[in-house]
Amino acid sequence: MDSKRDKSLILMFLVFIVLIFALFVVLPKNKVSENEKRNLSTAPEFSFKTVLNGSFEKDTETYLSDHFPFRNSFIALNSYFNLYTGRNGVNGIYKGRDGYLLNTPPKKTNLNRNIEIIKEFTDNLSMPVRIVIIPPAGEILENKLPKNHLEYSLLNELSDLKKYYKNNDRVNIFIPDNIFKNSSEQVYYKTDHHWTSQGAYETYKALIDEAFDKSQFKIEKYDGFYGTTYSKGAFWGEPSECIELFTIPSNVSVTIQNGDKTDVYNDMLFREHLETFDKYRVFLDGNNEFTRIENKDLEDKKLLIIKDSYANTLAPFLSLHYNTIDMIDLRHYTDEVTELIKTEKYDEILLVYGVSTLAETTDINMLY
């Protein structure tokens, strides 16, 4: 009967919108979105003023979006729907072969500018400098990408920088593209944009002549790691992976400073993070303003690392060869870099950046 059909359609529609509305009101609200690494919004403030200036309205919309019932499921539904209707990569993550979730090519907005700043920065220094630039996983693992993908060609853009330092004895640039392409190990995470400890190890081996052999490290494996590309892509069905910790017993002290707060630790690995969602922070407690690693067993040799988050896995290897390593993250470090270099009188300087950071960030300005 037509009327029966109409009635059940009305019922279904009303139940759908009313049920979600009711669930939104009733369900307890989370404080934090682990996937987005941010706090979820709190209830909007209702007053004559906030209604008039529009902030109540905006805050209500944000509050509803942030605490929408089944939010994570709906986001995943959207991701999978786009994926299966031809639009792999539309959310910034390619779902590739063998469980690889790879970032789509970054926008090259600031790449050339940052390259110029780096050139000028290194020219004005007197001590040896090494620059390590890590290509995006999508460019190295081409055979894991879906067949229809945008061009990365980030390595192309770096050829100019390579040429610049070609005959320079003091400044060296190293890009682990060949060692990664030829490696038989997993050098990038499948669910994260970073290199694995294995990838960091292979880069370490290429940088330091006296590098320890892999067999000399104790390697611990921790399961259940979901990284940044997993969060970004929202393909919740993908399996988790392992984080490996390479350790050699050594006498280190780690000082971490953020603003006025300074803390001292005796381990470079912060294992408490392995119990949380953001496991990558196990390496040197994530990205801090200023970190100093001191290895008392070694002779004086001071290194400054200017970095984004890739170096957190590399620095522990290097701590076996330098008695003091200072790490600064330009996204958080607010003092003058040139002043720091003058005061601390480093023997060597190391710049470690993922290409995607270089392509988009404006923080390199801090090197001026």
Added chain:
Amino acid sequence: MIFSSLLFIFLYLPIVLGIYYIVPKKWHNAFLLIANFIFYGWGEPVFVIIMAASIISNYAFGILIEKYRANKRLSKTFVIFALLISFGLLGVFKYASFFTDLLRLIPIFSFLPKFEISLPIGISFYTFQAVSYIIDIYRGDTKAQKSIVNFGTYISLFPQLIAGPIVRYADVETMLTERKENTHQFADGIRIFVVGLSKKVLIANQMGMLWDNLRGISDSAGIVGAWVGMIAYSFQIYFDFSGYSDMACGLGKMFGFEFMKNFDYPYISKSITEFWRRWHISLSTWFRDYVYIPLGGNRCKTPRVILNLFVVWGLTGLWHGASINFVVWGLYYFILLISEKYIFGNLLKKLPKVIQHIYALIFIIIGWTIFCFDDISQMCNYFDKMFTFNGLISADALTYIISYLPLIIVSAIASTPISKLIWNKISKTKLSFLAEEILVILALLLCTASLASQSYNPFLYFRF
């Protein structure tokens, strides 16, 4: 507030529907008026005053014009005042900046300050509705509305307040006071609303992304990349606008109102003349009834008819936006329309249908190129990419197009009545009951998923 948002669908709508159907019938319009103001004020708390002023002014003048209809001079004066206020508000808020920019080009007027006035949303629509009301009363085509609540409800009716269709008072006069909400109409409202929502969220928004991507690389995308980009934009604007009109229609039905169809598959047109009978029907109807016919319409000598068309199309262009490219767009169609009317219209009809379709589509797409860019130099740059050979298609442009190909095909099919015809055939079978429920719930889930994702912001480096 926009229809395609979690806020509207899951907060505003259940609450408003709930209260509407609980309160006694005589309070329906009063409650609706409040709901309308909340809807409008949500996005523009301060501009509610402008809309209220428009309502009060036109309500008062409507009654005065009717009362003093016998006194031709007096009633005409009232009409002029009413129109001055309506168009004055519209002129100041929408066009002041544009006109002073133009005037400043003339040396004498270079002292004029730069106006930075926000545009109250919907003012283009409700102003035209109010004007139609005043003129219809003056012409005796309709009676003035005695209740300010009812009149206010008409002007501010939230389904069509923000993006039309432009609803003439005469068309809804009876519905304002004597509508009988019923199950079948409500169910149809849901069907049309869900179709419109899907058009907006699942097609228009996505075509918008394809357009953004291709536009971003348009300098190197090649000639095919440039055309597909503009085709994506053409799909975006059609599904956005017609999706919105569908939602307006559907929501109207849920409250007992019937609005006219605003789009009739414009992209299957075989001529530009036909296109304008299928695109934004309520607007072209309004211009026909309130500008073209009063000017004499086509009951004059040819030169005058052409002038009438020139005025109508210049104003139509200007209505769309306070920027020179919109006027150019309107006049572009003016030229095509008089060419079809006086020069090659009959010849066109004799050509094979395929050629007629292609002719229409090409000129429609070119039209959207003019419409799209309010910066003339960017527009010329894009035309250059469309008409000079600078490579066929770049690798990245091809990648984007392949990704969106399933959606492009769906958009093309959805631009034609094919799916409607198929559905009508299916509707007659027993299975259609289940099919309809499944399709509707699927559409709602996918649209909700898309809307929920808009707030998803994985911020990779934050440390809290």
